Amino acid sequence: MKTNEDKKVVKINILYMLGYIFVPILICALCFFLSYKFFPKGPMAVVLLMGPSALSLIWWIFAGKFLFKRKQKEFERLLDENGFNREQTFYADGCTVMIDKQNGELALIFFWNPFETYRVSLKRVDRAWVDDGKSGAGIFAGSGRVSFLFTIDNVKIRVNTFTSNQRWRMDSEYILTGISKADMMVKIIEEAKKKAK
Numbered sequence: 001m002k003t004n005e006d007k008k009v010v011k012i013n014i015l016y017m018l019g020y021i022f023v024p025i026l027i028c029a030l031c032f033f034l035s036y037k038f039f040p041k042g043p044m045a046v047v048l049l050m051g052p053s054a055l056s057l058i059w060w061i062f063a064g065k066f067l068f069k070r071k072q073k074e075f076e077r078l079l080d081e082n083g084f085n086r087e088q089t090f091y092a093d094g095c096t097v098m099i100d101k102q103n104g105e106l107a108l109i110f111f112w113n114p115f116e117t118y119r120v121s122l123k124r125v126d127r128a129w130v131d132d133g134k135s136g137a138g139i140f141a142g143s144g145r146v147s148f149l150f151t152i153d154n155v156k157i158r159v160n161t162f163t164s165n166q167r168w169r170m171d172s173e174y175i176l177t178g179i180s181k182a183d184m185m186v187k188i189i190e191e192a193k194k195k196a197k
Helices: 014-038 043-081 173-193
Strands: 088-093 095-100 105-110 113-121 127-133 142-152 154-167
Touching: 014 043, 014 113, 043 095, 043 105, 043 113, 088 173, 095 154, 105 154, 105 173, 127 173, 142 173, 154 173
Parallel strands: none
Antiparallel strands: 088 095, 095 105, 105 113, 127 142, 142 154
């Protein structure tokens, strides 16, 4: 498994994402139709109405995470077998970033594209930076997301180090920890890039 300099990074596999979201909906709709048309009452109606709905919920909550984790572990094993030194790994909700500092390489796998993996030279990284997500001014300044970003061939990749559904003050421990992690990853990328071939 060698560095692939020609492979364009694709964060989202549209067919996979649409299938993941809409196939359970279509199955539920089909079962609802069958129940309405042929089994309006009785135990079969309950099975056709409740079964697919419950399975769809389980699918949406657990299946994507399970598949992503499985593909991630396979990718890590493959990298180890092929001489990639996973000196720094950052597990985020949308992707996993692995850096080989000795050889200046970067490996990526994305939640919405788990069947494609990327191992590229860091010389393809145009820039890396931290986004603290700050909005508002003065005492109203705060953030709900901190991340580090980098671009590979003009494709922007955002990796969250902290996310929340509420806004936190900029001096909050959560925000400061997120910024610290993001700063660390940007420094590692910049240092490793110097050794890229």
